[in-house]
Amino acid sequence: MENSKETILYNDADINRAARCLKAMSHPLRLKILCVLGTESISVQDIVEQVGTSQSNISQHLAILREKDILGYKKEANRVYYYIDDERMLQLIRMMRDVFCSSC
Amino acid sequence: MENSKETILYNDADINRAARCLKAMSHPLRLKILCVLGTESISVQDIVEQVGTSQSNISQHLAILREKDILGYKKEANRVYYYIDDERMLQLIRMMRDVFCSSC
DNA sequence: TACCTACATTAACGTATTATTATTTACAAA
DNA sequence: TTTGTAAATAATAATACGTTAATGTAGGTA
Numbered sequence: 001m002e003n004s005k006e007t008i009l010y011n012d013a014d015i016n017r018a019a020r021c022l023k024a025m026s027h028p029l030r031l032k033i034l035c036v037l038g039t040e041s042i043s044v045q046d047i048v049e050q051v052g053t054s055q056s057n058i059s060q061h062l063a064i065l066r067e068k069d070i071l072g073y074k075k076e077a078n079r080v081y082y083y084i085d086d087e088r089m090l091q092l093i094r095m096m097r098d099v100f101c102s103s104c
Numbered sequence: 105m106e107n108s109k110e111t112i113l114y115n116d117a118d119i120n121r122a123a124r125c126l127k128a129m130s131h132p133l134r135l136k137i138l139c140v141l142g143t144e145s146i147s148v149q150d151i152v153e154q155v156g157t158s159q160s161n162i163s164q165h166l167a168i169l170r171e172k173d174i175l176g177y178k179k180e181a182n183r184v185y186y187y188i189d190d191e192r193m194l195q196l197i198r199m200m201r202d203v204f205c206s207s208c
Numbered sequence: 209t210a211c212c213t214a215c216a217t218t219a220a221c222g223t224a225t226t227a228t229t230a231t232t233t234a235c236a237a238a
Numbered sequence: 239t240t241t242g243t244a245a246a247t248a249a250t251a252a253t254a255c256g257t258t259a260a261t262g263t264a265g266g267t268a
Contacts, residue, residue, distance in 0.1 A: 010136070010139045010201065012136075014204050014205050015135055015139065018135060018203075019129075019130055019131060019135045021204070022126050022127075022129050023127075025123075025126050025130075026130045027225090027226090028116075028120050031114075032116075035119065043244085044244070044245060045244065054229095055244080056227085056228075056230090056246085056247085057227060060226085060227085063246080075234095075235095077236070078234065078235040078243070078244050078245080079235095079243095079244065080246090088204070091199075091202075092203060095199045095203075096122050098195075099122075099192045099195050099199075100118050100121055100192065101114055101118050131255090131256085147214085148214070148216095149213095158257085159214080159215070160215090160259080161256085161257065162215095163215060163216055164217085164256085165256095166215095166216090167216080167217085181214095181266070182214055182264070182266060183213095184214075184215065184216090
């Protein structure tokens with residue numbers, strides 16, 4: 001038994017912050033949006049096509065990610081481009097790939 | 105077959121699996137349970153004390169983690185010891201610490 | 209036996225999420 | 239102006255989730 005090190009310790013503030021982020025990622029459509037985005041900026045239209053649900057649905061999920069400061073966006077002409085605005089989130093997504101991507 | 109070496113790409117099965125795990129982790133009490141457990145086996149009683157809510161509440165959250173195969177348990181006398189049963193989950197928790205633990 | 213402790217389960221209730229549909233705003237081109 | 243396209247918002251209804259309180263169960267002890 002290895003209990004050598006002190007426990008993996010979070011204080012409650014860290015826990016809550018992490019839980020908030022995890023919750024934002026924990027919906028299949030939102031996670032897919034994040035995976036599709038990766039390090040790129042992609043228009044809503046293209047996100048809709050790559051993720052595969054209605055524009056309205058995507059827009060609502062984008063709003064959730066936007067409001068939690070996970071996504072940033074920039075308007076160009078009449079398109080809106082979203083991108084991952086949080087370096088920790090990018091880190092997490094890369095980690096997810098390592099942990100969950102069976103084919104890698 | 106697989107083109108997903110360079111892009112951060114999940115197939116839907118991986119996405120859903122990951123989202124399922126994230127969802128299980130994304131509640132503050134459940135995340136705290138996982139952090140408290142770390143690599144150890146801890147009795148329900150001790151989890152209740154360390155996490156800080158009612159026994160009933162903990163028991164219900166433990167059931168959720170158990171049913172998603174995130175936690176395993178063993179009975180000894182009239183105590184039940186829970187532990188993290190999924191290596192990927194342990195990996196994720198360690199990652200969370202790196203990403204979210206401000207004080208480490 | 210009876211009693212206590214540790215844990216699980218259930219019910220009830222309120223709240224939060226979700227997808228769908230319809231509407232609306234913003235912008236560009238004709 | 240009118241028309242078309244991109245995106246956001248609003249409203250609804252179905253479902254899922256979370257907390258509390260009460261009850262149930264099994265193992266240990268007197």
